[in-house]
Structure formats: C-alpha cells, structure tokens
Amino acid sequence: MRLLVQRVKKAAVKVDDSVVGEIDHGLLAFLGIKKGDTARQIPWMVKKLCGLRIFSDKNGKMNLSVQDVAGGILVVSQFTLYGNCLSGRRPSFTEALSGPEAESLYHHFVSGLRQAYSPIETGKFGANMEVSLVNDGPVTLLIEEPAC
Numbered sequence: 815m816r817l818l819v820q821r822v823k824k825a826a827v828k829v830d831d832s833v834v835g836e837i838d839h840g841l842l843a844f845l846g847i848k849k850g851d852t853a854r855q856i857p858w859m860v861k862k863l864c865g866l867r868i869f870s871d872k873n874g875k876m877n878l879s880v881q882d883v884a885g886g887i888l889v890v891s892q893f894t895l896y897g898n899c900l901s902g903r904r905p906s907f908t909e910a911l912s913g914p915e916a917e918s919l920y921h922h923f924v925s926g927l928r929q930a931y932s933p934i935e936t937g938k939f940g941a942n943m944e945v946s947l948v949n950d951g952p953v954t955l956l957i958e959e960p961a962c
Contacts, residue, residue, distance in 0.1 A: 815855045815919075816846040816895045821868050821953035825888045827937040828944040835935035840885030841866075842947050846895025847911045847919050855959045856919075860926045863887070868953050876953075881931060889927065890937040890945055891920050 819841055826836040843863060869878040869885070880887060893912065897905035911919070917939045928934045937943045 815848065815851045815859055815923075815959050817859060817863060817957040818844040818846070818892070818895060819863065819866065819868075819955045819957060820947065821950045822888075823948040823950045825945070825947040827888065827890055827935075828946075829938045829941045834938050834943075835888050835890075837886030837888045837933070837935050839883065839950070841880050841887045842945070843887060843889050844892040844895060845889055845920060845923060846892055847916045848896045848909045849911050851911060851919060853919065853922050856923050856926045858959050859923065859957065860930050862957055862959075863927070864931045866955070866957075868955065886933045886935060887927065887931065888935045888937075889924055890943060891916075891939045 822837070822840060822842045824838050825842040827834050841863065864881055865879050867879050868876050869880065869883045871877040893907060893910040893916070894905070896910035897907055898909060899905050910916070920939050924934065924936055937945070
C-alpha cells in the first residue's frame with residue numbers, strides 16, 4: 815500500500831464535470847493498493863497520514879500535522895502508483911490490485927480515516943477523475959507501510 819501525499823492550499827476532484835471532493839488547506843493523498851495488501855495495513859497508514867508533521871509551526875519548521883492545523887484530507891485512488899517503468903516504454907501495472915478487492919480496501923481505508931479524523935473528502939474509485947490542486951511548498955512525500 816502506498817500513499818503519495820501532497821501538502822496543498824486547496825484541492826478538488828471532478829468526475830464527469832461535477833466536483834465530488836474538495837478541500838481547502840490540508841493533504842491530497844493518492845492511494846495505491848498492490849496485490850497482497852490487506853486491511854491489516856490500514857491502521858498504520860491512517861495513523862501515519864494523520865500524524866505526519868509537514869505543516870509549518872510559528873518558527874517555520876515542519877512540526878505540525880494536518881490535525882494540528884485543522885486541515886482537510888482528500889483521498890484519491892490511483893492504481894498507477896504501482897506502475898513499473900523498468901522495461902520498455904509502456905508501464906506495467908501487474909503489481910496493482912484491481913477490481914472489487916482493491917475497491918473494498920480503498921473504502922476500508924477511507925472508513926478508517928474518517929474514524930480517526932475529519933474532514934475527509936474522496937474521489938470516486940475507478941472513475942476517470944480530474945484532480946486540481948495548489949501545491950503548498952511544494953511538499954510531496956511517498957509513504958509505504960512496511961510489510962506485515
């Protein structure tokens with residue numbers, strides 16, 4: 815399981831020209847799920863995302879979490895986080911989990927996140943989404959849970 819996290823001033827997701835998720839300052843989190851991932855990884859990922867200290871304190875140091883600054887979190891599913899570009903020019907997505915299993919884990923992650931923190935917004939799993947954002951910093955981090 816991977817999260818590509820961006821600190822944002824604002825972010826939104828559209829599906830079919832309709833906004834389905836939107837936040838002001840906070841975190842935009844792209845979630846990738848690979849074959850072999852399980853629900854056991856989710857509590858660690860949720861805790862890491864909510865507690866990640868990447869917002870500046872009064873001294874300009876990245877010392878505050880999204881909770882500390884009362885920011886929002888926008889979660890977007892993104893199977894391409896498991897795209898392998900080592901061979902050839904077309905990425906291979908064989909590592910990415912697809913279908914009902916991936917969707918179930920995605921919803922489980924969002925549910926766990928909502929139990930831990932609010933406000934949480936989402937994209938739409940499996941949809942062709944337009945994501946817009948104003949990156950703050952820029953600050954972009956990749957989070958991967960150690961194998962369970």
